[in-house]
Amino acid sequence: xxxxxxxxxxxxxxxxxxxxxxxxxxxxxxxxxxxxxxxxxxxxxxxxxxxxxxxxxxxxxxxxxxxxxxxxxxxxxxxxxxxxxxxxxxxxxxxxxxxxxxxxxxxxxxxxxxxxxxxxxxxxxxxxxxxxxxxxxxxxxxxxxxxxxxxxxxxxxxxxxxxxxxxxxxxxxx
Amino acid sequence: xxxxxxxxxxxxxxxxxxxxxxxxxxxxxxxxxxxxxxxxxxxxxxxxxxxxxxxxxxxxxxxxxxxxxxxxxxxxxxxxxxxxxxxxxxxxxxxxxxxxxxxxxxxxxxxxxxxxxxxxxxxxxxxxxxxxxxxxxxxxxxxxxxxxxxxxxxxxxxxxx
Numbered sequence: 001x002x003x004x005x006x007x008x009x010x011x012x013x014x015x016x017x018x019x020x021x022x023x024x025x026x027x028x029x030x031x032x033x034x035x036x037x038x039x040x041x042x043x044x045x046x047x048x049x050x051x052x053x054x055x056x057x058x059x060x061x062x063x064x065x066x067x068x069x070x071x072x073x074x075x076x077x078x079x080x081x082x083x084x085x086x087x088x089x090x091x092x093x094x095x096x097x098x099x100x101x102x103x104x105x106x107x108x109x110x111x112x113x114x115x116x117x118x119x120x121x122x123x124x125x126x127x128x129x130x131x132x133x134x135x136x137x138x139x140x141x142x143x144x145x146x147x148x149x150x151x152x153x154x155x156x157x158x159x160x161x162x163x164x165x166x167x168x169x170x171x172x173x174x
Numbered sequence: 175x176x177x178x179x180x181x182x183x184x185x186x187x188x189x190x191x192x193x194x195x196x197x198x199x200x201x202x203x204x205x206x207x208x209x210x211x212x213x214x215x216x217x218x219x220x221x222x223x224x225x226x227x228x229x230x231x232x233x234x235x236x237x238x239x240x241x242x243x244x245x246x247x248x249x250x251x252x253x254x255x256x257x258x259x260x261x262x263x264x265x266x267x268x269x270x271x272x273x274x275x276x277x278x279x280x281x282x283x284x285x286x287x288x289x290x291x292x293x294x295x296x297x298x299x300x301x302x303x304x305x306x307x308x309x310x311x312x313x314x315x316x317x318x319x320x321x322x323x324x325x326x327x328x329x330x331x332x333x334x335x
Contacts, residue, residue, distance in 0.1 A: 026331045029208040031236045033256055033309070033324040035216035035225070035264060037317050072221060072319050140221055140316025 074174035085121030206242030222315035
């Protein structure tokens with residue numbers, strides 16, 4: 001009886017062995033892949049705004065200027081010079097003229113504003129004032145224009161000369 | 175006759191312990207540890223400009239250390255794209271030349287086709303091997319800015335005896 005039991009156990013063990021030895025086993029792991037698509041936010045070159053020749057005691061004609069920019073993100077615009085945005089200073093002197101901007105904002109062409117800023121400078125505007133925001137484009141980088149339209153009034157006592165200045169616009173990616 | 179039976183029993187039990195031991199180790203039963211040490215990093219991409227990470231680029235390629243011994247079938251489940259948190263997709267491209275196996279740091283790279291299951295023989299006496307993977311990211315011109323991620327799955331199978 002003892003002999004029979006041993007034989008049965010041995011047979012069972014031998015039958016079980018092949019299935020264990022040939023069993024496939026699997027291990028899995030994972031690796032990450034990463035990338036960052038860069039933000040595109042670039043200003044191009046502006047042709048400037050030329051108020052032309054202005055006779056003292058008069059106001060210039062209304063003129064426009066623009067600066068192109070390209071972006072693939074949402075943007076907030078501020079005017080860091082606030083109330084003195086676009087102030088003109090006489091070459092070789094310290095006299096200034098402050099343009100008045102009647103319209104400003106962003107357009108898809110360089111002549112028509114489709115998204116107006118809430119202010120174009122002037123009193124109450126600080127360097128931190130956000131004057132306009134744009135949502136991120138849904139179809140990749142897009143080219144647009146910041147447009148300013150305005151006049152400059154020249155006092156009768158203004159010193160003759162060439163006056164020049166800069167409209168500073170800051171665009172911050174949202 | 176009784177001695178013969180006892181010998182057979184001992185051999186069988188010994189076989190059962192070996193097989194049972196390996197079987198019980200689940201993932202380790204393939205006789206290898208696969209440890210990801212470096213992800214595949216494409217870095218900053220410009221919309222519309224594809225970026226390839228060669229398998230020879232030690233700083234950006236993916237690396238998995240294979241420790242162990244034996245014959246293994248290695249399969250990579252490669253993603254077709256990376257995904258941003260907002261769900262935008264950035265296509266990926268892998269070719270047969272994007273994989274390699276490095277037996278040790280001083281040895282030349284051995285070809286490893288990441289598109290197909292590849293049989294690898296590990297020899298513990300030679301130290302760990304490294305599975306390397308490059309690839310190409312294909313951002314479109316309209317690709318939304320932001321971070322993108324994907325997961326590459328590594329499946330290691332012991333083909334059995």
